[in-house]
Amino acid sequence: MIFRRRRLPPDLHDALRAADRRDAWQRLRDRLRPPWWLRWGAALGLAGLAVAIGWQAGLIRPVAPIPRVVHGIPEGTPAPLARFTARVGVVDGDTLSVGHERLRIHGIDAPEMAQPCERAGRPYACGDAARDAMAGILGRGVVTCAQLDTDQYRRRIVRCHDEAGRDIGAELVRQGWALAFTRFSTDYLRQEAEARAARRGLWEGRFDPPWDWRARSRN
Structure with a gap:
């Protein structure tokens, strides 16, 4: 493959080398990327942490459901x-x-x-x-x-x-x-x-x- 690329035109040869570099970088990213279940777990953990911080700071309070009223008395x-x-x-x-x-x-x-x-x-x-x-x-x-x-x-x-x-x-x-x-x-x-x-x-x-x-x- 290396021998064949040396006989190619310079522009095509450079394009092929750039494609090889992109493929190598993508393969490296795929190896380093965590599995889906780990990503979801991390997202849920961060959401729970944000809720806990907001609760402690008084920024989040539970919203009471609005009762349906029948003849003036809550159902x-x-x-x-x-x-x-x-x-x-x-x-x-x-x-x-x-x-x-x-x-x-x-x-x-x-x-x-x-x-x-x-x-x-x-x-x-x-x-x-x-x-x-x-x-x-x-x-x-x-x-x-x-x-x-x-x-x-x-x-x-x-x-x-x-x-x-x-x-x-x-x-x-x-x-x-x-x-x-x-x-x-x-x-x-x-x-x-x-x-x-x-x-x-x-x-x-x-x-x-x-x-x-x-x-x-x-x-």
Whole structure:
């Protein structure tokens, strides 16, 4: 090969020598180049070192995932721990409002606003009376509630306590202006029995259970 190159034209001879040098340099680089797994390992190690340094320096902080919110309560929050304090309004005897949102009181059923009852032989608006009784229990309207569920109307089902720590649902039943809603809960049967025995509120006269009155009104 050397003999043949000496007989070549000078330009071609120089080009071949340059190509040989490039090939030799490439072979040397290939020998010195580390394997792929070593290169990846080094890159990962450097990345981990950078993260550790950034963490120690306070430059990197974990980003908390943004929870999806359903009716004002983050999804996945255990119901008994989904607590909040708010100033509420009274919609009716068993429903409160926070802005445009409705809160349905757990375990009780109060007369509907259009529902008539009878007392001393005369009809009266027992829905209005139940609403007024709930407003009296709330006072300034500040309550602390725990969400227990969400109903078919997308209202939060809540158990709430007033500023004195009273369970407002239990108190309304005790005063006789709501019934224990045993279809869903038996929590307030004792308060209902007390109100009936003392003939307080609704028990002073005649009335239909709210669930029966609603059923007839739909027909």
